Amino acid sequence: MSDSAASAPKYGEIPQKTIVLVGMMGVGKTTVGRKLADMLDIPFFDADHEIEKAANMSVSDIFSELGEASFRQGERRVIRRLLKGPRHVLATGGGAFADEKTRTLVKETAISVWLQAEIDVILRRTGKRDTRPLLRQGDPRETLSRLLKQREQFYAQADIAIVSKDGPHKLTADRILDELAKLGQQD
Numbered sequence: 001m002s003d004s005a006a007s008a009p010k011y012g013e014i015p016q017k018t019i020v021l022v023g024m025m026g027v028g029k030t031t032v033g034r035k036l037a038d039m040l041d042i043p044f045f046d047a048d049h050e051i052e053k054a055a056n057m058s059v060s061d062i063f064s065e066l067g068e069a070s071f072r073q074g075e076r077r078v079i080r081r082l083l084k085g086p087r088h089v090l091a092t093g094g095g096a097f098a099d100e101k102t103r104t105l106v107k108e109t110a111i112s113v114w115l116q117a118e119i120d121v122i123l124r125r126t127g128k129r130d131t132r133p134l135l136r137q138g139d140p141r142e143t144l145s146r147l148l149k150q151r152e153q154f155y156a157q158a159d160i161a162i163v164s165k166d167g168p169h170k171l172t173a174d175r176i177l178d179e180l181a182k183l184g185q186q187d
Contacts, residue, residue: 013181013184013185014040014177014180014181014184015111015180015183015184016087017087017109017110017111018082018083018087018088018089018090018109018110018111019036019040019088019089019090019110019111019113019176019180020083020089020090020092020106020110020111020112020113021033021036021089021090021091021092021112021113021115022092022096022097022106022112022113022114022115022155022158023094023097023114023115023116023117023155023164024094024117024122024144024147024148024151024155025093025094025122025144026117026121026122026123026144027115027116027117027121027122027164028115028117028164028169028172029046029091029092029115030046030091031169032091032115032164032169032172032173032176033046033089033090033091034089034169035169035170035172035173036089036173036176036177037088037089039170039173039177040089040177042087042088042089043086043088043089044088044089044090044091045082045088045089045090045091046090046091047075047078047079047082047090047091047092047093047096048091048093050078050082051071051074051075051078051093054074054077054078055074059071059093062074072095072099075092075093075095075096075099075102076096076099076101076102076105079092079096079102079105079106080102080105083105083106083109083110090110094147094151095147095151097112097114097151097154097155097157097158098150098151098154103154103157107157107159111159111160111180111183112157112158112159112160113158113159113160113161113162113176113179114155114156114158114160114161114162115162115163115164115172116155116161116162116163116164117163117164117165119141119144119145119148121164121165121166122144123140123141123144159183160176160179160180160183162175162176162179163175
């Protein structure tokens with residue numbers, strides 16, 4: 001019996017690739033990713049957390065001291081390193097999949113899942129903590145709307161798109177597993 005069949009039998013055969021969650025900040029990539037990894041019994045990584053460990057600085061400090069371009073370079077390196085490792089679930093930062101090199105690497109080595117949410121849901125979720133460097137200046141709604149408009153074309157290139165709604169994260173993880181099983185049937 002395969003690892004995926006043992007851990008998620010009701011979903012059928014899940015492709016044996018790393019699952020990369022992409023989408024705007026606040027859509028639930030980290031919380032849903034942890035739940036999904038638990039359900040599949042595979043490791044979970046959060047790219048932002050891994051970047052902080054590698055740089056020995058917070059994401060906010062990297063943005064303010066080194067700039068967004070430097071952050072994106074580090075992000076790309078960390079994601080490349082993680083994707084070379086064993087199968088896992090990876091939650092990326094909101095801008096990671098907009099980077100062409102990162103997007104290409106993900107498409108070549110993993111299955112990408114675009115987690116979507118309405119702006120009001122994202123605003124409510126991101127407003128709980130002041131850890132989002134891109135939301136510190138100006139109107140958060142306008143910033144989120146602008147970023148979504150800029151990034152949506154890239155997110156739309158993901159293998160799967162799932163709406164992340166309020167409620168138990170298991171429901172979103174279940175929907176992801178259903179879609180992954182459909183991909184598994186195509187292989």
